Amino acid sequence: MKLVTFEAEGARHIGCLLADGEVISDFTAADPSAVHFHDMLALIDGGAGALDQARALDRAPKKTIKLSDVCLLAPVPEPRQMRDFLCFEQHLRQARANRPLFSGGAPLDPASIELPQVWYEQPIYYKCNRFSVIGTGQDVLWPRYCKQLDYELEFGAVLARGGKNIQREDARSHIFGYCIFNDMSARDAQMKEMAGQLGPAKGKDFDTGNVLGPWLVTTDEIPDPYDLTMIARVNGKEWSRGNSGSMKHKFEDILAHVSDEETLHAGEFFGSGTVGNGCGLELGRFLQPGDVVELEIDGLGILTNKVVVQA
Structure with missing residues (x-):
């Protein structure tokens, strides 16, 4: 359904x-x-x-x-908890390679980027603001402190039931359904704050910053969540294309890791992280006021939002 x-x-x-x-x-x-x-x-x-x-x-x-x-509205307007992960290696390499753009430098070769060993060993994540969720067709409000606003092409899973110390082989049975996730990002704020070795915070946490939808698709309709084509368009033109199969850490790995000595609850949301090529930072360009962002994932629909500058 x-x-x-x-x-x-x-x-x-x-x-x-x-x-x-x-x-x-x-x-x-x-x-x-x-x-x-x-x-x-x-x-x-x-x-x-x-x-x-x-x-x-x-x-x-x-x-x-x-x-x-x-x-x-968002299919789950106020998830009980929101966590977003960093599961796509190509995204991480390309995003880090383009960091010099923020200081006027030239981008680096993504292949030259050395990733921390811990990224390969376990899923890395942060907790989102679960109260800043909107759905398809609703406007994304440009934060006043932001000059470089970005979209992030992701998909997410919502838990059907909770648990503690969930085994990887049993983790799929804990998932209720999947939806598209646009993790809007104030890139300039994010880069500034994360230099302090903590965050993201205001780079992610602003009203309308978490976009879920257009619907929540039950797991029986998505037999293989790791073979989904993911596309982003801005004003009708394709900017990004990837596939969910390139996730290094799958949702089964995620649930096993997060539930290690921690109780999870039904209705929690888990984001995949940005697919490779799935954001403007990786492409060296950002959104403009009035842009319409469309994220499309096989079987999950199309999530559409307009970026609006606040009066």
């Missing part, structure tokens, strides 16, 4: 996009008394029973509404 969170007539509902791609089966309107149809986290918390009822409304909708008549 392609699960959605949306607003219609001033109320927030959840449902699924039907096969025609134009109509939503409205779970909340179909059964207003069902606690597990209150929001996406409630559906996830409801477990297999709630998901079975959702699938029944996918097969035989009771209440429907046109996609064009609603405002889509």
